[in-house]
Amino acid sequence: MTRQDALVAVIEALHAEIAALKANDVAALESATQTKLAAIEAVAAHEATPPDAQIRELAAEAHRLNEMARIYVNLMAANVRRRLQDLAGVAAPAYRPGPRLAYG
Numbered sequence: 321m322t323r324q325d326a327l328v329a330v331i332e333a334l335h336a337e338i339a340a341l342k343a344n345d346v347a348a349l350e351s352a353t354q355t356k357l358a359a360i361e362a363v364a365a366h367e368a369t370p371p372d373a374q375i376r377e378l379a380a381e382a383h384r385l386n387e388m389a390r391i392y393v394n395l396m397a398a399n400v401r402r403r404l405q406d407l408a409g410v411a412a413p414a415y416r417p418g419p420r421l422a423y424g
Contacts, residue, residue: 323369326362327378333359334385341392
């Protein structure tokens with residue numbers, strides 16, 4: 321598998337992960353994650369070769385999609401935490417900014 325093919329596979333797997341997250345489909349998420357990890361290993365096999373512009377562009381797209389997937393996971397975790405607090409009758413702490421420290 322070429323580096324380009326591997327990066328395309330990572331991108332496709334990230335799309336599948338995001339779709340699985342949106343659908344709450346655990347089996348699809350597991351499958352997409354395994355596919356993504358295998359594709360990442362295939363990309364890593366080419367790390368000695370300097371990336372060209374197309375590879376950098378594909379890597380940037382994969383990074384953007386990975387960040388999107390991370391945001392979905394964080395939102396889901398926050399929703400679960402809030403729901404568990406509601407069920408347990410625990411009030412969520414109010415946001416309070418920390419002390420402002422001056423550096424100089």
